[in-house]
Amino acid sequence: MSDPYQASMMQNLYWWGIPTLFRCPNEGPEGADIALVGVPHSTGNGTTERDQHLGPRALRNVSCVQRRVHGGFQLDPWEAARIVDVGDVPLPRANDNEACIADITEFYKGIDAAGARPISIGGDHSITGGIVQALGKGQITQGEPVCFLHLDAHTDVFTKVDHFLGAKKSAAHWGAYLADQGQVDPTHSMQIGLRGHPRTLDWLQPSYDYGYNVVTMKEFRQRGLADVVAQAREVLAGRPVYITFDLDCLDPTIAPGVSNLEPGEKGFDIDEAVGLLHSVRGMNIVGADVVCMMPTKDSPNQITALTAAAVMFEMISMMAEGVGQVRTSLTAG
Secondary structure (H helix, E strand, O other): OOOHHHHHHHHOOOOOOOOOHHHOOEOOOOOOOEEEEEEOOOHHHOOOOHHHHHHHHHHHHHHHHOOOOEOOOOEOHHHHOOEEEEEEOOOOOOOOHHHHHHHHHHHHHHHHHHOOEEEEEEOOOOHHHHHHHHHOOOOOOOOOOEEEEEEOOOOOOOOOOOOEOOEOOOOOOHHHHHHHOOOEOHHHOEEEEEOOOOOOOOOOHHHHHHOOEEEEHHHHHHHOHHHHHHHHHHHHOOOEEEEEEEHHHEOOOOOOOEOOOOOOOOOEOHHHHHHHHHHHOOOEEEEEEEEOEOHHHOOOOOHHHHHHHHHHHHHHHHHHHHHHHHHHHHHHO
């Protein structure tokens, strides 16, 4: 289609064409700056709420209706960086969580070796463990452990039992075992928005024991966005940052189709969540993920999938802006 405006109009129709993430070409990571990845995995949540593996398909179906440019950044991310949809991680042993985590790690080792920075859509939160096993102390981080900007209702640093309903590298354990393995630096990581319905009074203690910088939802409400953003910028400055965004950090009125709803305390609204994401704008963002979408529990208007796509677009834009700035400096030099 020769007319760019008509082409843009058609690209914005979710029912037209072949669905890829944000209409990106379906190609391998070689030569790409940013690799968008689907991780259709749901056995890391202890066999509960299993439909999270449908998340990548749901997001592909709606992502084309997202913004094509970032007005706040004055940026066209698709022009600033070469971005591809590398497809889904193949998981032939889908009912075996430990096998899937190993397969995820191997897939991302290839992305890391290609020099592309991954932004992923899950899948349950166990996928973060598989991804960071490849990225932590890898090529993109130049041998350093990653540092998390972790937005979530839950700590995912479970240590009281060594499995969750049989899954060892589960959605509840990755924050602990990645620290044990040296692939994440908890002392330069942020966990923000924790409000999960605790079953024990010491539910936050493992995060404190590992040295994570914790901001519960109650503390966030008391301190305010600006103060927490300032802390995040101080803690993460100069580090290889990995963003992991569990959709249950959002209020259920915004994201009803998630695997672990927490209705007892107000979650983030979308402006607060985006403000926290922007705390790492301009930093060395080495990867990111959005997890725990349940398309089968979403509203008919697919608001959770659309919100997940909006969050992912912010990640893409920040990462693309960084790529563009590096290219500009190299050209100027």
